[in-house]
Amino acid sequence: MCWVQPANEGSYDFAFIDADKENYVNYHEKLIKLVKIGGLLVYDNTLWGGRVSWPEDKVPPHFRPGRDAAIEFNKTITNDSRVEFALTSVGDGLNICRRIA
Numbered sequence: 839m840c841w842v843q844p845a846n847e848g849s850y851d852f853a854f855i856d857a858d859k860e861n862y863v864n865y866h867e868k869l870i871k872l873v874k875i876g877g878l879l880v881y882d883n884t885l886w887g888g889r890v891s892w893p894e895d896k897v898p899p900h901f902r903p904g905r906d907a908a909i910e911f912n913k914t915i916t917n918d919s920r921v922e923f924a925l926t927s928v929g930d931g932l933n934i935c936r937r938i939a
């Protein structure tokens with residue numbers, strides 16, 4: 839992420855995140871600085887095929903890392919006072935965050 843530099847802070851209107859789910863929390867910490875207040879960060883796959891709501895023992899093992907990462911990420915966003923968010927059922931789950939601080 840070579841564009842994560844102090845000179846770029848607060849200069850983006852929008853970011854779409856669709857890479858490795860285990861790093862979503864790390865990406866969020868970097869991107870929240872780059873997106874301006876009022877800007878949007880949209881995270882894909884945050885319902886993980888609905889498996890975020892399944893009991894862990896019902897989730898096939900190969901789906902668990904993604905499920906656990908999505909749960910951790912959504913909890914992090916819920917507790918992040920820098921954003922307001924809507925976790926939507928569009929596609930595989932889009933968590934739409936608006937930076938407010």
Ligand SMILES: C[S@@+](CC[C@H](N)C(=O)[O-])C[C@H]1O[C@@H](n2cnc3c(N)ncnc32)[C@H](O)[C@@H]1O
Pocket residue numbers: 856857858861
């Ligand atoms: C589901 S695809 C996203 C496709 C993208 N939204 C698009 O429309 O082209 C996931 C992408 O994340 C990338 N990716 C996976 N792990 C990554 C990592 N650790 N760092 C950076 N990119 C990663 C993959 O190479 C892949 O391109």
